Amino acid sequence: MGAEPPAVVSIEPVPLARPVLGEAEEQAILEVLRSGQLSLGPRVPAFERAFAECVGAPLASAVSSGTAGLHLALRAAGVGEGDEVITSPLSFVASANVAVYERARPVFADIDPLTLNLDPQAAAAVVTERTRALLPVHIFGYPADMPAFEQLAASHGLAIVEDACEALGAQHPDGTPVGGRGHPAVFGFYANKQLTTGEGGMITLGDSAQKERIDSERNQGRAPDMGWLDHDRLGFNYRLSDIACALGIAQLERLEEMLAARSLLAERYRGALAGIDELELPCPDEGGNTRGWFVFVVQLPRGVDRDETVRALAAAGIQSKPYLPAIHLMSFYRERFGHRAGEFPVCEDVAARSLALPFFPQMNEGQVARVAEGLGAALGQ
Ligand SMILES: Cc1ncc(COP(=O)(O)O)c(C=O)c1O
Numbered sequence: 001m002g003a004e005p006p007a008v009v010s011i012e013p014v015p016l017a018r019p020v021l022g023e024a025e026e027q028a029i030l031e032v033l034r035s036g037q038l039s040l041g042p043r044v045p046a047f048e049r050a051f052a053e054c055v056g057a058p059l060a061s062a063v064s065s066g067t068a069g070l071h072l073a074l075r076a077a078g079v080g081e082g083d084e085v086i087t088s089p090l091s092f093v094a095s096a097n098v099a100v101y102e103r104a105r106p107v108f109a110d111i112d113p114l115t116l117n118l119d120p121q122a123a124a125a126v127v128t129e130r131t132r133a134l135l136p137v138h139i140f141g142y143p144a145d146m147p148a149f150e151q152l153a154a155s156h157g158l159a160i161v162e163d164a165c166e167a168l169g170a171q172h173p174d175g176t177p178v179g180g181r182g183h184p185a186v187f188g189f190y191a192n193k194q195l196t197t198g199e200g201g202m203i204t205l206g207d208s209a210q211k212e213r214i215d216s217e218r219n220q221g222r223a224p225d226m227g228w229l230d231h232d233r234l235g236f237n238y239r240l241s242d243i244a245c246a247l248g249i250a251q252l253e254r255l256e257e258m259l260a261a262r263s264l265l266a267e268r269y270r271g272a273l274a275g276i277d278e279l280e281l282p283c284p285d286e287g288g289n290t291r292g293w294f295v296f297v298v299q300l301p302r303g304v305d306r307d308e309t310v311r312a313l314a315a316a317g318i319q320s321k322p323y324l325p326a327i328h329l330m331s332f333y334r335e336r337f338g339h340r341a342g343e344f345p346v347c348e349d350v351a352a353r354s355l356a357l358p359f360f361p362q363m364n365e366g367q368v369a370r371v372a373e374g375l376g377a378a379l380g381q
Contacts, residue, residue, distance in 0.1 A: 013317040014367050017192035018360040020258060021247075028246040035242075043245035048202070050252050051187075056180030057204035061214045062245060066165035066188025067094040068238035069201035071101055072217050073184035074133065076210040077159035079104050083132035087163075088118035089328045089347045091137040095163045096327050104132065105337070108328050110344040114283045116140065120148035127152070133159040138167035139324075140282060141292040143178050150181070162186065165201070166294040168194040169259040173288030182206035189244075194259060194294060195251045197244035261361035262293035268365060269296050269357070272372035276381055277301070296359040297323055299350060304379060306355060312378035318371055323356035
């Protein structure tokens, strides 16, 4: 007789992200269903008011996604055909795509190696007479250097649109929440975000004429006083439903708790990963900036085979993902704008080594330890 087969220990896999939805959200959705008003109802302005207050912005407009919000914000900022929009090559592709939607050109500049955000000096170096707007991204929830971008915008008469899709809960050194500086800032509510409505987004802003335009354009070009099928400008269907807004309102009520759970998790990761040689962790808060924790992205040591690391982690039941690829090296951007490797060396180095680890508020200490052990083992340590 052969030896007994080893006992199969079933280990629950650790996913990359998981939304936190509870009874409050179920109740909120039920109320909307019972009200019969699933769209264009009272939850939309209620969510907008609550969100604006949360980030200290005068106004807000709810939209169907972060991408839709960025698109409408750029249009409201006056970006059009032939304009240039300076932005970060290390971002989710939508922040550059929205300029292309308007037949404008996204112009990339390299990133800061520490914060991984668009470097204001690099941005200043690519301003031309065609530059119309700056579109800094608060990547991985770390605040971009808005005072520097505001100065640059003022000295060249440029508009600013902030991509805050990953940065709910972040704060600038002067205590302003990200999204509360007056110019349009766009948040995203996809399922992996700090606050989720499944799909959704919000533009915070200070200019009521811009809000009027955005609200009309998200609703097929219809002004609030116009009837169904009346349209006085080109518009889109970028509306957010009342069901989604109800979900958002319910989560805003316990946002602090949700953000605190993410911060605690990030601290646990820092402790658990500290012993892995040459692994670079997300930069700690510096100079009064506060990160709004969204993902936990590490940079693998140079020379490590990242695909192999992802496979080894997957074999241990741990999801991970290269995050983010450099936008300018994606095939569409290479072909349309002639980009090639070597243009933005800091971004390219970071993009080649970045790995997002599982990160969601319900993760427990045991799971963090498992990820850390799995990563250490995958790196041969
Ligand atoms: C930096 C950044 N910009 C834009 C977006 C687009 O948001 P959405 O997926 O809601 O359209 C996202 C989110 O996925 C993002 O992370």
